Amino acid sequence: MPELPEVETLASQLREELHDRTIQTVEIRNDSIVTTPRESLLRQIPGRTILRVGRRGKFIRLDLSGALTLWLHLGMTGQLLLFNPSSLKAEEPHVHFKVSFRESPQFLLYRDVRRFGRIALTEGGDLALPERIRRLGREPGEWDGEEFASFLKTRRARIKSLLLDQRVVAGLGNIYTDESLHRAGIHPLRRADRIGRKRLLRLHRAMGEVLREAIHWGGSSIDDYRHLDGGKGEFQRFHRVYSRREERCLQCRALIRQVKISGRTSWFCPKCQR
DNA sequence: GAAGGCCTGGAA
């Protein structure tokens, strides 16, 4: 599940590899993942230069010449892979989008087994963004600790639901909310307004630390997530609760438990998190 | 504010 650290890792790798490259061809093999009409993508993208690569929440943004921006959301199983034609064996299944470049024989593939990912093209800078991107909340790094605590103090929802809400913090998903809550010692079902200020500040700090470490290790590769070259992230080795079924808390040896919060699994330590 | 449904296809 690509979340902020996975998307950030890919964005850095894309920046390294594709900055200043000019797109030669675009191939769309599956219309269901593009939210911009295919004719428009096919007409507008070829010939554009990649000026800047960035990230917003879980979206990768490629700023192209001509004030165009290509947005990529990897959904659950989306992968971006940069291939040399020489290293390509049989073409992989589930490739829905393919880009070639003027300066090199490499091509960029968007592969997505579940097809929950989306690709969109916007025009005119940040003025006319799609709803889904426009209503994203602040990046974790943009939240000041005190403001973060004060805001959560006004909310009655369960803390886990709020952290997952992209309008509150952009970029967190199931892995990093669970890991942040564990480090802060907060139970995922706890109502936000009933958490002490100090503990909310601790959550803010924990969130920053977890994300920083995860980016350092190239994200978490649990199932499908891969780097641009097909390699895996390493941060799953350092997960303290997420998906640690039947395992014990590294701090207190209690058995890691799971609860469902509106259909989503949360992992936590019943002793460390209250 | 919470829960259920939808999309999709691989794993159990």
Next chain:
DNA sequence: TTCCAGGCCTTC
């Protein structure tokens, strides 16, 4: 055959 996942929408 059932379950599951992220994001979004609808319904209660």
